[in-house]
Amino acid sequence: MPGIVPHRHCVVCGKAIEPDQIYCSDECEQAMNKERKRQRNMMILMFLFLFALLILIWLPRF
Template structure:
């Protein structure tokens, strides 16, 4: 009794064909929304890091 090759939806875990990563349009929309939020959070974090580094550099020279 062999299990067919498959993968799981990265959002909800439902069994799907091995060449897909998402099971439905609902999961695709949720993934897109989550990805955009994650990218935005990373951009804000990098901006804060660069600002802190710039402040340290500027205060060291003045």
């Protein structure tokens, strides 16, 4: 039985690709960049929301 050819899987779609690649196509790379940007924006939004909530809690009541 022959051995398995060295390979990796695309981190977006899971297709088998060459060991030195990360994505199988430009579309998958763009999809990953879009997802990373969405996650970064969501994290910034959550930190801003938490900061605003802490400010509201700690503000002295007039």
